[in-house]
Amino acid sequence: MKIDPQPPFEKYRVYKSFRQKEGRFYVTLVPSDGAHRIMSFARYVLSVRLGRELTADEEADHEDGNKLNDAADNLQPLTRLLNQRKSVLERGVSAEMVTLECPECGQPFQAEARNMRSRRKSGHNLFCSRSCSGKHSIKKRAFRPLRV
Numbered sequence: 001m002k003i004d005p006q007p008p009f010e011k012y013r014v015y016k017s018f019r020q021k022e023g024r025f026y027v028t029l030v031p032s033d034g035a036h037r038i039m040s041f042a043r044y045v046l047s048v049r050l051g052r053e054l055t056a057d058e059e060a061d062h063e064d065g066n067k068l069n070d071a072a073d074n075l076q077p078l079t080r081l082l083n084q085r086k087s088v089l090e091r092g093v094s095a096e097m098v099t100l101e102c103p104e105c106g107q108p109f110q111a112e113a114r115n116m117r118s119r120r121k122s123g124h125n126l127f128c129s130r131s132c133s134g135k136h137s138i139k140k141r142a143f144r145p146l147r148v
């Protein structure tokens with residue numbers, strides 16, 4: 001999806017996309033000449049807020065720990081080392097979260113990793129909402145083949 005470029009990226013065409021593997025949003029920056037660049041959407045938003053690009057040693061940290069919450073006021077610049085320390089601390093006290101794609105509507109959402117492991121074992125899918133879960137089980141019932 002093309003988005004409006006904001007300073008300091010006004011010289012680029014900017015495309016936003018979701019990357020399933022990393023579980024977060026990214027932007028592709030395409031200059032009028034030369035090679036394109038890819039950075040996390042969080043990094044893009046924080047650079048716009050600060051009015052400058054982050055340095056190689058800075059990372060965009062999500063204050064609430066939710067990697068999908070790329071709101072400008074949820075982001076702060078942290079050096080790589082501090083960010084690593086922070087995530088180690090968070091893992092110790094709060095649940096490990098994973099990003100999944102809802103098998104019914106295809107939207108990314110977050111779930112607790114331990115929750116996911118137990119559901120997988122029992123052969124159930126995880127959904128973004130109760131309504132998606134409901135829709136999915138109705139479909140499954142409708143297409144179940146007849147036992148002979």
Ligand SMILES: [Zn+2]
Nearest residue numbers: 102105128132
């Ligand atoms: Zn859904």
